[in-house]
Amino acid sequence: AQSVTQLDSHVSVSEGTPVLLRCNYSSSYSPSLFWYVQHPNKGLQLLLKYTSAATLVKGINGFEAEFKKSETSFHLTKPSAHMSDAAEYFCVVADRGSTLGRLYFGRGTQLTVWP
């Protein structure tokens, strides 16, 4: 079975400081992992994805995530937060054995960026 745990429901940082959003997953198969971002009253935008190639994945807007199989983690980081990064972030695992695209979402982490 697939599941995702986002360890923090809310993270607050100052502009220009690093961002760390934590995610642990459980998967019966080799997982595909994603981070999506959702700004208020908007749809979800894909930030980055891991699909068994490089374990360090670079995404849009300066975000990156590292897949660590031994720790079953896929934490999202950014060296320097920007005000525009304030949003809800979802860590998502897909069942690689599924052809029907079922995704398993974490509960979300609300990122606040202070000026």
Next chain:
Amino acid sequence: DTEVTQTPKHLVMGMTNKKSLKCEQHMGHRAMYWYKQKAKKPPELMFVYSYEKLSINESVPSRFSPECPNSSLLNLHLHALQPEDSALYLCASSQERRGSSYNEQFFGPGTRLTVL
């Protein structure tokens, strides 16, 4: 074109109304999805269409009726909704690859539905 579009952006309806939500994509994706998202929660899967056929129905009440007229369009027909059905309804699409290594989904901006 890497966009999923949804109309309308906002919809207010009474419990006796009939309305429809529309979703369109021109990326050649053959899997399309409806999700319901309540405030401060992750999206919940409602329906999945694969090659225009309904593949997954997550025990959604019959007052929600999906339709996939062709490979680019997805509708969600609404009838006799309840106030608790008020939510953001998201459409998504993905390439369906047999033995795929991943199922990246592209999401539309959503329709904000309010049921009075």
